[in-house]
Amino acid sequence: MLNLGGPATLDEVGPFLVRLFADREIIQLPLQAWLGPFIARRRTAAVQENYRLIGGGSPILRWTTIQGEGMIRWLDRLSPATAPHRFYVAFRYAPPFSEDALRQMQADGVKRAVAFTQYPQFSCATTGSSLNELWRAARRLGLGNAFSWSMIDRWPTHPGFIEAMTRSVQIGLEQFPAAERHNVLLLFSAHSLPLKIIDRGDPYPQEIGASVQAVMVQLGFAYEYLLAYQSAVGPVRWLGPQTEQVIKQLGAQGRRNVLVVPLAFTSDHIETLAEIDHEYGELAHRAGITNFKRAPALNDDENFQRALADLVAEHLASGLNHSRQYPLRCPGCTSDQCRNLLNPVASPESVALAHDRQLRM
Numbered sequence: 511m512l513n514l515g516g517p518a519t520l521d522e523v524g525p526f527l528v529r530l531f532a533d534r535e536i537i538q539l540p541l542q543a544w545l546g547p548f549i550a551r552r553r554t555a556a557v558q559e560n561y562r563l564i565g566g567g568s569p570i571l572r573w574t575t576i577q578g579e580g581m582i583r584w585l586d587r588l589s590p591a592t593a594p595h596r597f598y599v600a601f602r603y604a605p606p607f608s609e610d611a612l613r614q615m616q617a618d619g620v621k622r623a624v625a626f627t628q629y630p631q632f633s634c635a636t637t638g639s640s641l642n643e644l645w646r647a648a649r650r651l652g653l654g655n656a657f658s659w660s661m662i663d664r665w666p667t668h669p670g671f672i673e674a675m676t677r678s679v680q681i682g683l684e685q686f687p688a689a690e691r692h693n694v695l696l697l698f699s700a701h702s703l704p705l706k707i708i709d710r711g712d713p714y715p716q717e718i719g720a721s722v723q724a725v726m727v728q729l730g731f732a733y734e735y736l737l738a739y740q741s742a743v744g745p746v747r748w749l750g751p752q753t754e755q756v757i758k759q760l761g762a763q764g765r766r767n768v769l770v771v772p773l774a775f776t777s778d779h780i781e782t783l784a785e786i787d788h789e790y791g792e793l794a795h796r797a798g799i800t801n802f803k804r805a806p807a808l809n810d811d812e813n814f815q816r817a818l819a820d821l822v823a824e825h826l827a828s829g830l831n832h833s834r835q836y837p838l839r840c841p842g843c844t845s846d847q848c849r850n851l852l853n854p855v856a857s858p859e860s861v862a863l864a865h866d867r868q869l870r871m
Contacts (some may be wrong), residue, residue, distance in 0.1 A: 511578055512640040513628040515601025516568025516779050520561055522604060524554045529603040535639035535845070536704070553743070560784040571606075573777035573809050574599050574628065580815030581822065588823040595822075596620070602640050608647035616656055622855065624822060625661040630671055631700070631717035631774055632664035634840060635707050638848060645852040658855040660831045662821055666717040667724045670817025674808055675721070675773065676728040682769045682805030690801065694767040695734045697756065698722050700774035701781065702739035702748040710842035713835070715749065721773055737773075740790075741781050757790055761797025768794065771805045776814070778807040831856050 517526040530536070531546035561567055578597035586593040596618065598611040615623065625644055627637040641661065648654050665671055683691050700718045708715060722737050738756040742748035753770075760768060770790065772782050786804050794802035808814040831854045839849050 511574055511597055511599050511626050511628050512637070512644065513570065513574060513599070513601055514636065514640075515604035516570045517561065517604050518567040518571060520558045520566055522567070523558045523561060524550065526603050527553055527557060533602070533639055535642065536635035536707070549743075557780075560780055560788075563788055564780060564783040568604070568779050569783075570777055570779040571599065571601070571604075573807075576810050577777065577808075577815055577818060580810070580812060581818040584816050584819030585822055588819055589826055592622075592826050600640070600644060602643060608640075608644045609651060612644075612648055612651055612653055612656075616653060620657060623657040623659050624825065625659060625663075626818075626822065627661070627663055628776055629774065630664070630668075630776065631666045631714055631721060632835075633703060633707070633714035634710075634712050634843075634845075634848060635703050635714075636701075637663055642847045642850065645847075645850055648852055655853055657853065659852050660825065660855050661836070661851060662825050663832050663836045664717060665821055666721045668817065668821055670813070670820045672721070672724045672728060674811055674814040674817055675725050675771070677811075677813065678805045678808065679725065679729065679769070679771055682771065682803055685803040686767055686769070686801055690767050692733075694769050694801075695736065695760065695765055696726075696769050696771055697753070697760075698725075698735060698737045698771045698773045699740050699753045699786065700737070700772075702742045702750070702752070705747045705749055708749050711840035713840075718774060725771075725773075740785060753786075754790060754793055757794050757799065757802075758797050761794065761799050764798075766799055767801045768799050769803050769805055772807060776808045778809055782807055829856055829860060 515526075517523045527550035528547050531550045532543075578599065582595050582597055585595045589595075598615055599606050600608045600611040625641060627640065629636040629640075632638070641663070648656070679696065683694060686694055698718075703712065703714055719737065722735070726733075726735060736756060738751050738753040739749050740753040742750075742752060757768070770786050772786060775782055782804065791802055831851055837849050
């Protein structure tokens with residue numbers, strides 16, 4: 511289960527930021543070997559304060575573990591032919607790292623593995639970076655041929671995910687007085703990305719948009735809605751509009767009922783608990799938005815755990831190594847690591863047959 515991760519303690523914040531600003535697959539800076547650590551050091555104290563607000567560390571490992579345990583319970587029932595199943599967590603910038611997961615997989619005698627991104631919408635900066643690091647880690651450990659791999663590289667409109675997100679919106683709407691709910695504006699908020707990545711042709715914006723559209727279809731387009739992006743950092747231009755600016759503008763327009771829907775985050779962490787709940791909550795109050803609420807993250811939602819299991823069961827039954835879209839590199843891509851798959855489980859011939867079956871269905 512691949513994800514960005516988060517520092518579990520205040521002492522881990524600095525190293526977490528250093529790893530983040532060193533990753534050229536998400537942020538490309540001039541003199542990055544010097545400027546990256548410099549920015550990380552400058553931001554550490556402020557970021558530590560945000561983590562202090564939410565209890566001193568990120569809960570993302572706890573929620574990912576709960577989600578993995580629930581997924582496995584469902585998966586053993588849905589796909590008994592491939593049972594028993596196990597899950598391993600591999601974070602990009604905080605423990606447990608890819609090396610930790612791979613070593614444990616080897617110790618457990620695993621032979622068949624699925625790299626399962628926990629970012630529903632694909633980006634080279636998130637899923638791509640995590641996958642590339644997974645393959646590098648396997649080679650560093652001498653485990654390049656230890657496991658037969660396939661991957662679930664995106665799932666922005668999977669029915670189970672959309673159903674879980676729709677239910678989250680509905681729960682969020684219950685926080686408003688019944689007489690006000692028809693006037694609630696849904697503000698979908700996703701993590702932003704540097705525009706340099708988007709300009710290369712990264713699919714993230716279109717997949718975020720697809721998720722928004724699918725949720726609104728389930729809601730019957732009964733509410734007004736907007737999409738914005740949050741968490742821009744560093745001296746580069748980021749994808750917008752920025753959530754904080756939209757909140758200010760909505761307040762200036764006289765909007766009083768706003769529900770933020772954290773669409774790209776499948777569990778609570780600093781972006782939901784500190785940035786949305788505290789920072790944006792205070793901003794909304796100053797802007798005159800009297801009812802500013804957040805839809806709950808999926809966290810320990812059993813329907814979401816079932817959706818994760820459905821995704822894996824469908825993938826295992828498909829006979830495919832990855833999605834049809836995965837091999838398509840961004841038009842402006844210059845990396846020789848993108849779109850790799852280490853030691854694929856299915857041969858090109860069997861993949862071609864599986865795609866042919868899908869086309870005939």
